[in-house]
Amino acid sequence: MNYDSYPEIKPGRKTIKRIYIAVMLFIVGRAIQAAGRMDKTVRKEFQNLKDDFVFALGVHPHGPWMVVGRDTKGRARYLGWNPEGKKIPLKMSIKNVESAILVFTFQESTSVAFARNRFVVDGDLIDALAVVRVLDLVEVYLLPKLIAALAVKRYPKWSELSPVRKHIGRVAIYTRALLGF
Amino acid sequence: MFLPDYYEFCARVKTVAGHRALDKIPSMLSSLGVTRPMIITDRGVLGAGLIKLVSGAIKGSKLKVGAVYDEVPPDSEYKIVNTAAKLYRAKKCDSIIAVGGGSVLDTAKGVNILVSLGGANILEYEGAGAVKRKLRPMIAIPTTSGTGSEVTVVAVIADHQKKVKIPFTSYFLLPDIALLDSRMTKTLPPFLTAPTGMDAITHACEAYYCLAKNPLSDATALTAIRLISANILNVVKKPGDLQGRLDLANGAILAGMAFSNSMVGMVHNLGHATGGACGVPHGVCMSLFLPYGLEYNMHKRAKEIGELLFPLAGPEVYAATPLKQRPEKTIEYIRKLNQNLHDATGGRHARFLKEIVDREGRQMVPKEKLPDIARTAQGDGAKIYNPEEINYDDAMMVLEHAYEGKPLDRRKVRKG
Numbered sequence: 001m002n003y004d005s006y007p008e009i010k011p012g013r014k015t016i017k018r019i020y021i022a023v024m025l026f027i028v029g030r031a032i033q034a035a036g037r038m039d040k041t042v043r044k045e046f047q048n049l050k051d052d053f054v055f056a057l058g059v060h061p062h063g064p065w066m067v068v069g070r071d072t073k074g075r076a077r078y079l080g081w082n083p084e085g086k087k088i089p090l091k092m093s094i095k096n097v098e099s100a101i102l103v104f105t106f107q108e109s110t111s112v113a114f115a116r117n118r119f120v121v122d123g124d125l126i127d128a129l130a131v132v133r134v135l136d137l138v139e140v141y142l143l144p145k146l147i148a149a150l151a152v153k154r155y156p157k158w159s160e161l162s163p164v165r166k167h168i169g170r171v172a173i174y175t176r177a178l179l180g181f
Numbered sequence: 182m183f184l185p186d187y188y189e190f191c192a193r194v195k196t197v198a199g200h201r202a203l204d205k206i207p208s209m210l211s212s213l214g215v216t217r218p219m220i221i222t223d224r225g226v227l228g229a230g231l232i233k234l235v236s237g238a239i240k241g242s243k244l245k246v247g248a249v250y251d252e253v254p255p256d257s258e259y260k261i262v263n264t265a266a267k268l269y270r271a272k273k274c275d276s277i278i279a280v281g282g283g284s285v286l287d288t289a290k291g292v293n294i295l296v297s298l299g300g301a302n303i304l305e306y307e308g309a310g311a312v313k314r315k316l317r318p319m320i321a322i323p324t325t326s327g328t329g330s331e332v333t334v335v336a337v338i339a340d341h342q343k344k345v346k347i348p349f350t351s352y353f354l355l356p357d358i359a360l361l362d363s364r365m366t367k368t369l370p371p372f373l374t375a376p377t378g379m380d381a382i383t384h385a386c387e388a389y390y391c392l393a394k395n396p397l398s399d400a401t402a403l404t405a406i407r408l409i410s411a412n413i414l415n416v417v418k419k420p421g422d423l424q425g426r427l428d429l430a431n432g433a434i435l436a437g438m439a440f441s442n443s444m445v446g447m448v449h450n451l452g453h454a455t456g457g458a459c460g461v462p463h464g465v466c467m468s469l470f471l472p473y474g475l476e477y478n479m480h481k482r483a484k485e486i487g488e489l490l491f492p493l494a495g496p497e498v499y500a501a502t503p504l505k506q507r508p509e510k511t512i513e514y515i516r517k518l519n520q521n522l523h524d525a526t527g528g529r530h531a532r533f534l535k536e537i538v539d540r541e542g543r544q545m546v547p548k549e550k551l552p553d554i555a556r557t558a559q560g561d562g563a564k565i566y567n568p569e570e571i572n573y574d575d576a577m578m579v580l581e582h583a584y585e586g587k588p589l590d591r592r593k594v595r596k597g
Contacts, residue, residue: 114565115393115444117189120310125348126560128308133559154570154597 014097021097022064022081024104025057027177029066029078031138034176036076038169042137045130047074053090055131056083059100060093060120076134078180090123092131106143106151110135141166141173183485188395191352192438194321194332198361198431200423203234206320207242209358210276213318217247219274221265221289226281226324227251229368235280235322247274256460257284258339259347262291262303269296276318279356280365282377283328283337283463286321290336290354293319303338304347312351321356324365326409326429327377327464329384329437331359337453345457348562359434363427371417372529374429375522376464378413381433382406382515383448383467383474388439390478390485391446391566402439406492408432414518417525446567448474451576451583454558455534459546465531468519469586473579474567475512476589480596481568483508490514512588533586551580570597 035042046053049070058065067079067086079086094100099118102108110132113119121128136152140161149155156166197205210218222232232249239246250265269277269292279289291303297316298306306312321331330336336349369377385402388394409432416425451473452466475486487507491499494514502510522530531537534546546554555576558564564571575595582589 111392111565115391116185116187117393121308122310123308125308125562126345129560129562129564132565152570152597153568154595157595 017097017101018059018064021059021100021104025064025066026081027142028135028138029068029081030177030180031142031173032068032134033076033078034173034181035134035138035141035169037176038172039137039141042076042134043074045134046070046076049127049130050089052087053127054079054086054088055090055092055123055127056086056088057092057131057135058083058094059097060095088123090121090127090131092128093120093122094118095120106147109151109153111153138173141170183394183396183399185393185395188393188397188442190395190397190442191334191355192332192397192401192442194355194359195357196332196359196361196434198427198434200363200427202360202362203238203322203364205360206235206238206278207244209320209360210244210318211242213276213357215276215318216243217245217274218276218278218320219247219269219272220249220278220280221253221285221292222249222251222280223253223255223282223285224251226285229324231280231324231365231368234362234364235278246278248272253281253285253288255282255284255462256339256341256456257288258341259291259303262288262295262338263301265292266295266301266303276320278320278322280322280324282323282325283330283380286323286328286330286356287336287338289319289321290330290356291338291349293317294336294349294354303349304340306349307347309348309350312349312353314353316353319356320358320360322360322362322365323430323433325369325373325377325464326366326426326433327380329381329433329440331356331361332434332437333441335441339457345557345560346453361427361430361434363423363430366426366430367421367423369420371420372526373464374420375413375417375526375530376462376468378409378416378429378433378464379468379471379519379522380464381429381436382409382413383471384436384440384445385409385432386471386489387445387448387474388436388443389489390475390482390568391443392568393443393566394485395443398439398443401435402443403492405432405435405439406489408435410493410518411495414521414525417522444566445563446474447477447564447569447571447579450558450561450563450567450571451554451579453561453563454554454576455546458553458557459550460539461537461545465537468522469531469533469537469583470579472512472515472519473583473589475508475515476591477571477575477579477594478568479508479591480594486511493518516588534580534584535586546584548584551577551584554580569594
């Protein structure tokens, strides 16, 4: 019997897709930190979380990841891409790279991704929902309306987020996210 | 027919249903390789003599019941789970027979997590995905036709200190066997049959129009609604109708299969929060919030809501109602059903928040509690699966209407 005629299949690395997701996570992670200083809703969400709150969002099992926590003053802080060695009470993993691509190319909103069982939430669900609310708002700031409307269930009305507040916030968040403060 | 780009459906619970289905317990436990089950139940079930029916069914077999834990309260919490798990270990049981309503079945699932995976506190397994391997054999025998917990991947267990309901989700929470015996629901009084049946209808309706709907959950949801709608009022009026009881039990299990795979939306979101904040029984919340959930999501799900009229009201009403009027007619039909159940139970079936009272006749949901409920709802997972966004202001708006029992002013719904 020629065993070589029965090939093994080794998993591909999907390097390009992983790089894309890693870049998106980096931008979103820094943008959450920036939004926590610029937007009162995001700030309040973080102030309501526990003192040592940290969450990781990424792709199961090998990443990439982003880690965001709450500092002692109750502000959001981007803690890098590596969850190793950190105490993380809330881990939100997308089950595979392809599912993550659907989410990060905005082909699927966060809600639809949850409905399609693409996420695993390990930790307090109340905190996870707070994170989802923050992510939705950060996407509204970062993305043009046409794209953000695909990513969130309901794009904020003027009464919830005025265009002036949104555009000023967008410039400030991009600036802070790029400069990392 | 609606077909999503992607869906998942899992309903791998062996179901045994019939007028004397309990007789199968010994052979079923034997096929699972266990001999010393622990029965988990509540005082009401014990007092109604239903545990005697179960022990009668195992008489003459090689089974020995290791322990009967009968202290599950109506709204079970995590401390009860931890205590029952200790008893299971002390009595060296090897399986679980859960006999009761949703609280008992969910408690039993929690106990099964602890005794199978180890640990002393069920809260360590909170959320989705924390339970990662097969649990001990479990038979679920519902004594209400409502929760569908006998076939769901979810257990909802309260933390009374924090006033929240905590979900535990995993495919491994599916019991091995669901056993429906008409005798087990026969003694359920009309004022409990009504809200538990409406709970099951709510599962099916929300499964049919919420975000994770799929062809398999649609099929089970529609059949569930047909069975429950055709029988609920008759059974409330004639509690001894065994065939009607069995039809309701079958409807509830089908609704359970549907929502376990499609999840639920606003009605459960507000219902869980009201239950957590004010201690209102789950089925009561479901009955009164269902019309509001339909009204709130109408602009996004008019077609699906209109389609619900067929199993609810039957082919004649459906055919006689013009297409455009069907969604409204569905809501009208559910409000009418609630009214009929209210009348048939001598006013004990609540139609709106203001009229819910406890056993001493005290109002359970004072108006000043509405902000608490709306805040709690923001931390409940069911909001994710609702077609329309629900933030604090949205929840308050719906709660204020539901408090007075006024139809929703749909101009106030912010449309995404």
